[in-house]
Amino acid sequence: MKAVISVIGKDTVGILAKVSSKCADYGVNIDDVTQTVMQDIFTMIMLADVSNCKIDFNKFSDEMQSLGEEMGMKIHVMHEDIFNSMHRI
Amino acid sequence: MLNTNDILETINMIENENLDIRTVTMGISLLDCIDSDIDKACEKVYDKITRYAYNLIPVCEEIEKKYGIPIVNKRISVTPIAMLASACQTSNIVKFAFALEKAAKTVGVNFIGGYSALVQKGFANGDYALIESIPEALATTDRVCSSVNIGSTKTGINMNAVKMMGEIVRKSAELTADRESVGASKLVVFCNAPEDNPFMAGAFHGAGEPDCVINVGVSGPGVVRSALSTPQAKKLDITGVADLVKRTAFKITRMGQLVAMEASERLGVQFGIVDLSLAPTPAIGDSVANILEEMGLETCGCCGTTACLALLNDAVKKGGVMASSHVGGLSGAFIPVSEDDGMIKAAQKGVLTIEKLEAMTAVCSVGLDMIAIPGDTPAEVISAIIADEAAIGMVNFKTTAVRVIPAIGKTIGDSVNYGGLFGSAPIMRVNTASPAEFINRGGQLPAPMQALKN
Incomplete structure (x- = not known):
């Protein structure tokens, strides 16, 4: 199963490193990353394969959310189907 | 890969524009x-x-x-x-x-x-x-x-x-x-109550329905309002507005369809319908009245409100109907006064009256909904309000409903407060000239010619 991990917030050092190492800890493989910084707002979208995730998807989602809170950013983990169904016919 | 802007749009809808499955x-x-x-x-x-x-x-x-x-x-x-x-x-x-x-x-x-x-x-x-x-x-x-x-x-x-x-x-x-x-x-x-309506307080499971079924009601007035408030949208003519509402309704409904399919599969229960309704909440901006105001009305309830609501109601259906395999329930724009921040304000200003709301119900998806009226309103006046609404529904082949709250012990200038999704409602003025004789006649008001379609 593929999930979209989105990270939004003020740009600081090491965002990508922190998020990706947390993913690695749980066996989540990152397939693709795009990131932009616009007027100090950092936006990163990751497409990740969570089929080999070591913990339950809900727990992983909670873990990422609390990581976001520690970093002062917003992190969402959502199944890719919500975007596919909303934006593709 | 998915388009970044699409992903951010979805997240923004959920985070900031109150998009949810109602x-x-x-x-x-x-x-x-x-x-x-x-x-x-x-x-x-x-x-x-x-x-x-x-x-x-x-x-x-x-x-x-x-x-x-x-x-x-x-x-x-x-x-x-x-x-x-x-x-x-x-x-x-x-x-x-x-x-x-x-x-x-x-x-x-x-x-x-x-x-x-x-x-x-x-x-x-x-x-x-x-x-x-x-x-x-x-x-x-x-x-x-x-x-x-x-x-x-x-x-x-x-x-x-x-x-x-x-x-x-x-x-x-x-x-x-x-x-x-x-x-x-x-x-x-x-x-004309629908048998598959997922929204309360009017939901019931009709006799023609299967043993068990999952029906989903979407929401999203905040998303439509926000789409209409951008500088580009402000320049659109009314055809463009309708088109924009359609596209937005499509996206909202697709999400409802996704959730409905998933819930029905996980619960092992047949999928019934997605109800395409725009259901407002008292949260700021998550308001059907605000959508009408974005279309160019000073305050919801002024002249032009019925026309704007007709456009909105129709565009929501057109956008939503392609997004779902089965559409049902009420499917349209709701106008519950107490549950809609913009309606509450318009009623407090006195711009939105019961008479205008009655006209609006001819083109919206339900009827006079969550309206507080003076506590001393006689029963026959409430009956007559019900008769008027039912007549609109009967003749126009649509669902209409009445959910009025005679606020006992209160009158014009007071309000009722429920908190949460039910919100609060200012008591609205009701015409109390007596319809008692009409109501006391009883009997059956005959079905209109529109009923004879066979």
């Missing part, structure tokens, strides 16, 4: 719970509901996590209880309400709908007893919702039921006078 409603048929002994029937009702819906809440919570989309309400609708009551040899029908309440509490749903009767062409056994028990049922339970269908395009309007419902609405308010007359907020009087 309700996942499980419809359960209780026809096999009928028993001449009401205590046995109640036991069967409780057992069946708790057996079918035991994992409704956990499954919905898993789906919320998976897709990151809030599912605000999880609810249950059941077969109109009057059908069960008809077999019982007792007049103490209110026991069914207690059984429903107990089942709702056990499975954890916040509302259960179906304490209902369908009397559009007359009263069957059980209907009278059920309707008479409604005020007590609503006063002694928290989660049970009630509805009565008093008319349809095919049958005309049962004016005896209309007279009765004016009194029942008043009594429901009186018995809960110490709680802002909340009883009346859980009672809907319908014309």
Whole structure:
């Protein structure tokens, strides 16, 4: 199963490193990353394969959310189907 | 890979524009719970509901996590209880309400709908007893919702039921006078009631429905309002506005369809319908009135409101209908006064009146909804409001409904406050010239020519 991990917030050092190492800890493989910084707002979208995730998807989602809170950013983990169904016919 | 802007758009809709799934409603048929002994029937009702819906809440919570989309309400609708009551040899029908309440509490749903009767062409056994028990049922339970269908395009309007419902609405308010007359907020009087409506308080599980079904109601006025408030949208002519609403409604509904399919698969229950309604909340900006104002009205309720609402209601359907395999329920724009921040403000200013709301109900998806009226409004005036609304629904082949709250002990200038999704409502002025003689005639208002389509 593929999930979209989105990270939004003020740009600081090491965002990508922190998020990706947390993913690695749980066996989540990152397939693709795009990131932009616009007027100090950092936006990163990751497409990740969570089929080999070591913990339950809900727990992983909670873990990422609390990581976001520690970093002062917003992190969402959502199944890719919500975007596919909303934006593709 | 997915387009970054699309992803951010979705996240923004959920985070900032109050996009959510308003309700996942499980419809359960209780026809096999009928028993001449009401205590046995109640036991069967409780057992069946708790057996079918035991994992409704956990499954919905898993789906919320998976897709990151809030599912605000999880609810249950059941077969109109009057059908069960008809077999019982007792007049103490209110026991069914207690059984429903107990089942709702056990499975954890916040509302259960179906304490209902369908009397559009007359009263069957059980209907009278059920309707008479409604005020007590609503006063002694928290989660049970009630509805009565008093008319349809095919049958005309049962004016005896209309007279009765004016009194029942008043009594429901009186018995809960110490709680802002909340009883009346859980009672809907319908014309052309849909049998697969997932939204409360009017949800019930029609007799033609399968044993168990999942119906989903989407939301999203905030998303539509936001789409119309961009500088690019401000330059559009009205055709462009309709097109933009359609595209937005499509996206909202696709999400509803996704959640509905997933919930039905996980629960092992047939997927029923997605209801495309734009259901407002008291949250700032999540308002149907604000959408109309974005179209160019100074305040909702001014001249032009009905035209804008007609456009909105139609565009929502056109956008949504392609996004879902089965569309049903009410599907359109709701205009509940107390639940819509913009409507509340417009009513407080005096721009939005009951007469204007009545006109709006000819083109919106429901009717006079969550409107607080003075506590001394006579029952026959409430009956006449119901008759007017039912006539609009009957002639236009659409659902109309009345959910007015006679706020006992209050009058113009006061308001009722419920908090949460029910919001607050200023008491609105009602024309009290007496329609008593008309209401007291009784009888059946004949079905219109529109009914003769065969």
